Amino acid sequence: MRRWGHILGHLPPTTNHMPPLTDMAIRKAKPTSRTQKLFDGGGLYMEISPKDSRWWRLKYRFDGKEKRLALGVYPDVSLALARQRREDARQLLARGVDPGEHKKAAAAARAELGANTFEVIAREWLTKRDWVDSYRVKVAAWLDNDVFPWIGSRPAAELEATDFLAVARRVEGRGAIESAHRIMQNCGQVMRYAIATGRAKRNPVADLRGALASPPDNSFAAVTDPDELAPLLKAMHGYSGTMVVRCALQMAPMVFLRPGELRQAEWAEFDLDGKTWTIPASRMKMRRPHLVPLSDQVLAVLEEIKPLTGRGRYVFPSARSRERPMSENAVTAALRRMGYETGTVTGHGFRATARTILDEVLGFRPDIIEHQLAHEVRDPNGRSYNRTSHLPERRKMMQEWADYLDKLRAQPAKSI
Template sequence: MPLSDVQIRNLRPKDKQYKVSDFEGLYVLVKPSGSRLWQMKYRYFGKERLLSLGAYPAVSLAQARKFKDEARALLAKGIDPSEAKQEAKRAKREALGHTFLKIGEEFFEKQKKEGKSKATLDKTAYHLKLANAEFGRKPITEITAPMILRALRKQEAKGNHETAHRLRARIGSVFRYAVASGLAETDPTYALKDALVRPTRQHRSAITDPVALGNLMREIEGFEGQATTRIALRLLALTAQRPGEIRHASWVEFDFREKIWIIPANKMKMRRDHNVPLPDQALNLLNDLRMITGNGEFLFPSLRSWHRPMSENTLNAALRRMGYSGEEMTAHGFRASFSTLANESGLWNPDAIEAALAHVDRNEVRRAYNRGLYWDERVKLANWWAGYLDELKTG
């Protein structure tokens, strides 16, 4: 028989909690403390579930029956009312803007304002996407270390140990931003520092033997693929810059009169402008390239669209076509070739070589001093390196 308000008001606590039924699964749970809680029992895909509807008298008999009817309507549509209730709570919390997803978006915008390089922003976006798939909609204060570890373990299970470590670091950056903003108390990733498998550090393969490097330069000279790819590889060897900086190079960055390539900070890994002296060999290549791509923005546009740069796989794929495996040589390896052979020559100040590679000195005073001090030497170094490569190429 259905309950009445009078009956519910007269329910008294006992030593143990007990239930008093209304109908269609709705009942009052009377606690020894005297509190009276509305609950609804139902079955979802054959399993018994429980839905809490609030405490009496804050939730009246009429309201409890209304909530019960709404839950049964969801069941008729194949929707679990408990899950729907949790989803509604999550949506409400998300609207407050304190979810990991929202704070992550704020952190990403902060990085953009700080002028982080495109490569850094792309990595941040990728890591945030992985994290958001796991707990992006949860309030940041409800995200625990075990919850984060489960997400990291998924990467480890795929063998992506380096990704797992970088993902932990990126999640930690978002938490520290939240702590600084007063939205969280602690960074739970700190407790996970030693919980992950340490990745094996693999240096990018590079040819540092002069004879072998000469062979490679001849192979590049005779490369039968795209002319732009051949020129890109030769410029990569001549300038010793990062492959991404070569691929994203724009014509506006080159001062042909002063023989300088001015790479803007937003394209550099260390977010500082970097000037690269251009030897005559590089200028000749650029003049040849202008006949092919000089009307566009990029020196090396994509084959699919001139509004996008060359694919990041193009240069390594060209090396593979020439018969060089990933264990022998990579596009990034030209930097190690330059560094090793320039240092072994004994002709140049190691700091000038480091400056040519855009390796930034942590000491700001020393960095500012070195920037001006080694420019003249770097110009001579660039010309020597270009001539040295020519000598190796001709055997």
């Protein structure tokens, strides 16, 4: 036994001539001008600093060397707990394990585990997304409110399909079925990122296919029948509200952009002589600059509103402040005032209107339409086309589209 104690290490015996510590003795001990030690036996003692900080220490030998092990701070670590930690160290030494090195390894394992939790990986993944700020905030809120409280602290590699299903069920339980699908889509993307960065082996979210309730059909309401579009265009051109909103209404179907891209239009983005509007990447959903060829009709709308707003930043400023664009729901609210219900048409719905009629009525190629919708279109080698791709065809399409809308507005739709 002596030989093994010399080679592997040992603690001093717990029985010695010095009486063990008591809670009363610890509480009565007062700091002095020098660090003092209160011994309990078996190598366990308390250090009391001149500033009255109190640390538990364990003195032991391993491989012939005397070492010290920190066991915690009093009173967070009580006398009883300090003694238990001394016994744990004794068990490690009996197995030939250095308690100090074991503590370092355990700390490193906890740090690695913490770096691999779902929340840590998800927040890292969020910083890599090239999204507009408003959507990034929305996704972060979903994760903060509906995901992290339940599985955020767990290692991503240990999560199972049932864990994600439980998260989705909670969201479904409050009636937010579509949100449950979107949240699971984000969770799946986080897990794929975890796999790519070596912190998970598989994506259990993929196993949920068919397990969630089907979301309602919440596609943006749109008019795609020319017979129904004709009276809508007439009503929009005859809108009796403010000039800013009326011009936005007139432009919306001709450029078929997302409402946010239209309402935040800035005069500096337009080249009226070159008949182009270049929207910067920061305002586009796909985070790439988007070029909109301007038809003669769109140029006429811009010339009409330029004397009113041309000296400011925004083409369509807010009624309350010229330093801000008009409100997010201005176009849709105007449609409601004209009598068009939520299920009939929305500002966003003009994109579906254009996509359908340009393809089915005017016969333009789907890829040209998708380019103009600012959707991702790839060449045969899998590369995304740039913003000027197929520009002559897109110019032709945008002018024919505006001409077609004029014809619809000018005569009964059934005669077109």
